[in-house]
Amino acid sequence: MLGQVLFGGLAVGSIYGLVALGFAVIFKGTEVFNFAQGMFVVCGAYLAVTAMSVLGLPFFAGAVFIVCAAALLGVLIHALLIQPLSGRPMLSVIMITIALCIVLRALIEMIFGSAGRPLSTPLPSGVITLGSLRISKLHLTAMLVSWVCMGGFGAFFRFTPIGLLMRATADGHEAAVVSGINVNLMNRLAWAIGSVLAAVGGLFLGQLQIVSTELESIGLLALPAVVIGGMQSIPGAIVGGLLVGLVEQLAASYVSPKSSDIFIYGLLLLILMFRPWGLFGQRELGRV
Amino acid sequence: MIKNSNSADHVSPIHSSVEGRDNMSHMARNVRWALAIVALLYLPVVLTDRAIFGIPLSNAQLLNLSLTQINLMLIAMMGALSLNFLTGCAGLISIGHAALYAVGAMTAATAGTLWGWPFTLVLLAAGVTGASAGFLAGLPSLRVRGLYFVLSTMALHYIVMYAFLEYQFKFFDVVGIPFKNASLGSFELSTPLRWYGFLLLLTVLVFWGLRNTLRSREGQALTAMRDHELAATSLGVNVRTLRLKAFMLSSAIASVAGALYAYYLTNVTSESFGIGFAIEFIAMIIVGGMGSLGGSLVGAALWLLLPSIINLIASQANETTGLVHLVLVDHKAQLVQLIFGLLVVVLLIFAPDGLAGLSKQWQKRKRNTDSSASAHKGEA
Amino acid sequence: MSNMLDVLNLSVAYPGKGLALQDVSLSVPKGGIVALLGANGAGKTTLIRAVTGLLDLHHGTITSGHIQFKGQSVNGLPAHRLVRMGMGQVPEGRLVFKHLTVEENLRVGAAFLARSEIKQGLEIVYELFPRLRERHLQAAGWMSGGEQQMLALGRAMIGRPQLLLVDELSLGLAPLIVKDIYRQLRVIGEKLGTAILVVEQNARLALDFAESAYVMSNGRIAFSGNALEVANSPAMQESYLGDVQNQPPSEQAQS
Numbered sequence: 001m002l003g004q005v006l007f008g009g010l011a012v013g014s015i016y017g018l019v020a021l022g023f024a025v026i027f028k029g030t031e032v033f034n035f036a037q038g039m040f041v042v043c044g045a046y047l048a049v050t051a052m053s054v055l056g057l058p059f060f061a062g063a064v065f066i067v068c069a070a071a072l073l074g075v076l077i078h079a080l081l082i083q084p085l086s087g088r089p090m091l092s093v094i095m096i097t098i099a100l101c102i103v104l105r106a107l108i109e110m111i112f113g114s115a116g117r118p119l120s121t122p123l124p125s126g127v128i129t130l131g132s133l134r135i136s137k138l139h140l141t142a143m144l145v146s147w148v149c150m151g152g153f154g155a156f157f158r159f160t161p162i163g164l165l166m167r168a169t170a171d172g173h174e175a176a177v178v179s180g181i182n183v184n185l186m187n188r189l190a191w192a193i194g195s196v197l198a199a200v201g202g203l204f205l206g207q208l209q210i211v212s213t214e215l216e217s218i219g220l221l222a223l224p225a226v227v228i229g230g231m232q233s234i235p236g237a238i239v240g241g242l243l244v245g246l247v248e249q250l251a252a253s254y255v256s257p258k259s260s261d262i263f264i265y266g267l268l269l270l271i272l273m274f275r276p277w278g279l280f281g282q283r284e285l286g287r288v
Numbered sequence: 289m290i291k292n293s294n295s296a297d298h299v300s301p302i303h304s305s306v307e308g309r310d311n312m313s314h315m316a317r318n319v320r321w322a323l324a325i326v327a328l329l330y331l332p333v334v335l336t337d338r339a340i341f342g343i344p345l346s347n348a349q350l351l352n353l354s355l356t357q358i359n360l361m362l363i364a365m366m367g368a369l370s371l372n373f374l375t376g377c378a379g380l381i382s383i384g385h386a387a388l389y390a391v392g393a394m395t396a397a398t399a400g401t402l403w404g405w406p407f408t409l410v411l412l413a414a415g416v417t418g419a420s421a422g423f424l425a426g427l428p429s430l431r432v433r434g435l436y437f438v439l440s441t442m443a444l445h446y447i448v449m450y451a452f453l454e455y456q457f458k459f460f461d462v463v464g465i466p467f468k469n470a471s472l473g474s475f476e477l478s479t480p481l482r483w484y485g486f487l488l489l490l491t492v493l494v495f496w497g498l499r500n501t502l503r504s505r506e507g508q509a510l511t512a513m514r515d516h517e518l519a520a521t522s523l524g525v526n527v528r529t530l531r532l533k534a535f536m537l538s539s540a541i542a543s544v545a546g547a548l549y550a551y552y553l554t555n556v557t558s559e560s561f562g563i564g565f566a567i568e569f570i571a572m573i574i575v576g577g578m579g580s581l582g583g584s585l586v587g588a589a590l591w592l593l594l595p596s597i598i599n600l601i602a603s604q605a606n607e608t609t610g611l612v613h614l615v616l617v618d619h620k621a622q623l624v625q626l627i628f629g630l631l632v633v634v635l636l637i638f639a640p641d642g643l644a645g646l647s648k649q650w651q652k653r654k655r656n657t658d659s660s661a662s663a664h665k666g667e668a
Numbered sequence: 669m670s671n672m673l674d675v676l677n678l679s680v681a682y683p684g685k686g687l688a689l690q691d692v693s694l695s696v697p698k699g700g701i702v703a704l705l706g707a708n709g710a711g712k713t714t715l716i717r718a719v720t721g722l723l724d725l726h727h728g729t730i731t732s733g734h735i736q737f738k739g740q741s742v743n744g745l746p747a748h749r750l751v752r753m754g755m756g757q758v759p760e761g762r763l764v765f766k767h768l769t770v771e772e773n774l775r776v777g778a779a780f781l782a783r784s785e786i787k788q789g790l791e792i793v794y795e796l797f798p799r800l801r802e803r804h805l806q807a808a809g810w811m812s813g814g815e816q817q818m819l820a821l822g823r824a825m826i827g828r829p830q831l832l833l834v835d836e837l838s839l840g841l842a843p844l845i846v847k848d849i850y851r852q853l854r855v856i857g858e859k860l861g862t863a864i865l866v867v868e869q870n871a872r873l874a875l876d877f878a879e880s881a882y883v884m885s886n887g888r889i890a891f892s893g894n895a896l897e898v899a900n901s902p903a904m905q906e907s908y909l910g911d912v913q914n915q916p917p918s919e920q921a922q923s
Binding site for chain 3: 180
């Protein structure tokens with residue numbers, strides 16, 4: 001039983017890690033704390049609904065559709081909401097991402113209605129048995145895809161020229177400008193990537209649960225994940241996601257289904273009080 | 289040629305007209321205050337009789353408003369004022385206001401419903417628990433600031449709401465927590481009109497109290513701290529204790545508002561205090577103008593008026609079909625949210641000081657044209 | 669068309685602070701080496717920001733005048749376009765990418781070159797600055813000031829720019845290291861034919877290095893001419909140079 005819970009925790013945690021990675025890319029690249037990352041997850045889930053149920057696309061085409069649409073969403077948000085606020089205090093930028101949540105939620109409910117919808121995809125369902133463990137195939141797929149995505153993006157950042165330019169931009173804005181980097185383009189790219197990663201997470205979470213705007217609070221778990229793992233650290237975001245997933249499943253199984261929230265947010269509070277730079281972050285000099 | 293900011297653009301008006309203008313503006317202000325007070329006192333009459341000075345008004349003209357909604361607006365105003373004090377004036381972003389309302393509601397449930405304390409004592413107790421919650425919630429601010437602090441208020445929200453849920457199930461039931469009638473001594477708050485009087489008084493008190501706090505030395509230090517923390521510290525301001533005190537005051541008010549809210553609705557559940565509720569307060573103070581107490585009142589009023597206006601338009605659209613019907617009738621609530629959200633976005637981009645800031649700019653422009661007009665008059 | 673860079677009657681203002689530059693004109697010929705001198709606050713930084721497209725970042729605006737790079741008008745073009753056009757920038761304060769390695773820093777500068785050219789470019793930089801080759805896998809943030817300056821220079825020139833703008837190279841560096849870097853800068857100018865514009869507070873260094881010089885004061889060009897003229901002018905002697913004339917002739921000749 002414990003093994004199963006742990007596996008479930010790792011599977012869900014992988015999805016959280018993916019969403020948290022998207023959040024971290026946006027944060028490192030553009031220094032924006034994207035409160036709307038949870039809604040990006042919801043958008044991803046509803047994009048999946050559009051692709052599969054409404055448009056009836058075959059799975060591969062549907063996946064391409066989701067990725068492109070999510071990337072477009074990220075770019076639009078940056079151009080319309082974030083870029084106009086460049087140079088403004090952080091308070092304003094946080095507020096606009098919060099306002100974005102309100103707007104997106106209202107739009108989605110107007111288009112799709114506020115009731116939840118099931119998401120049916122050709123993703124494998126059912127269970128496989130490994131020894132005494134019964135593992136959900138969907139969990140397994142989610143985990144594999146998440147890790148492939150995270151690995152893929154890791155490789156992208158480390159080994160490709162564009163990835164290098166994005167890392168450089170995150171390292172120093174003015175240094176990047178001086179080096180001939182089109183910083184605006186890099187910012188848009190960061191938001192596109194952040195949105196796409198959230199959308200993939202939304203695809204899986206929508207399938208694991210039901211597609212509704214309530215998914216936002218699940219998507220929002222990326223925020224404590226990133227902070228617990230370490231805001232400035234990409235591997236930290238991923239580990240944070242895994243941790244949150246594990247805590248969630250363990251709490252839900254051994255304490256009570258609704259108790260996972262306080263364990264996660266309690267952990268967040270502890271980290272904020274005693275180690276605000278996260279488990280894997282580095283203590284930065286100056287203000288937090 | 290470049291215009292320097294200190295170029296002589298404005299001709300100073302001649303003395304006598306200045307004095308004349310000042311006397312005029314003093315009288316004008318007093319008249320305005322008097323009118324406002326009269327309007328506020330007459331409002332409930334208008335709403336109950338559905339007529340003004342004897343001329344009957346249709347529901348549409350009254351925006352379908354009832355005194356009940358005005359009362360809820362007053363409670364929201366208290367919340368907006370206290371949040372603006374914290375976020376706009378002290379610079380501490382908080383999305384924990386819904387949780388603080390919940391703290392007040394829980395206190396009211398315990399003291400009022402379970403222990404049968406009198407209403408006034410319940411409110412006092414709510415203030416005390418609120419301040420304590422504010423103290424605890426403000427502790428992270430000693431260690432972290434800005435971004436991380438918002439997160440700590442977010443954590444606060446989920447933790448408090450979990451506690452609320454447990455509390456509700458343990459002491460009451462899934463239907464919700466009930467509240468008996470509120471009464472001030474022997475004066476029962478049994479009608480919306482009586483609630484109106486009481487709430488209006490409280491709101492004015494809160495506004496007045498916060499405004500004076502901001503004008504006090506500590507209050508000014510608070511604003512200084514928001515803008516230039518380093519400078520404030522060098523001036524000997526004890527930044528940390530000041531922040532904590534601000535949080536305690538803001539939380540106490542929010543908690544009392546929460547208790548009032550609970551009594552007014554006579555029944556609350558954990559759903560009454562979702563994180564959307566906290567976000568709505570943030571939206572209110574942005575729309576009104578952060579740092580402007582008057583602006584918070586406007587923001588809260590807008591929050592009340594917008595759904596009513598939409599409802600009105602929607603009732604006209606009952607016969608339409610298609611997209612219009614879908615948007616206006618089926619999804620009224622979402623439309624309100626959409627408009628409110630878009631309003632916040634637009635204001636953040638184009639008018640970051642909210643409606644209060646816009647009105648100040650408009651007044652300034654008016655004063656400039658007035659002064660140049662009177663200057664011309666003086667010259668002629 | 670004959671000049672690499674032409675600044676024509678440029679005036680620049682910052683909001684609320686009036687004019688920072690008034691009617692400034694300056695030219696850098698193809699392959700030329702020009703020094704821009706002046707005290708703090710004279711306007712050197714503003715001029716460089718205007719030329720390199722960084723004025724926006726600092727909220728300044730061009731109120732009148734033109735900037736021409738390779739004969740083309742570039743008023744208000746963003747910095748990254750200018751770099752692509754062949755304007756390498758070595759900013760004040762170096763601004764290396766602290767968490768990236770030396771080699772990664774250089775590769776950023778070489779980002780729009782073809783793969784074979786990148787390898788070539790790296791080799792050239794490592795030959796010029798062997799210390800960078802030694803440290804090529806080290807994170808740039810851990811290096812000394814001199815090494816970071818070399819890195820910033822390498823990053824700027826790896827893309828084979830036609831004009832190199834070097835802002836306050838000597839700030840915070842030991843004299844020996846500065847001399848060394850200037851030596852390499854001369855090599856870059858001579859071997860690669862790159863035009864160079866150095867902004868310097870250390871007037872003596874700059875005048876030893878450059879062919880011509882402009883001296884700024886209060887947002888204007890106070891005077892200009894070829895380097896020797898400027899060095900020997902009475903104004904320079906009094907305010908900036910002190911006792912150049914009293915140096916032994918051997919040291920003077922050895923620039």
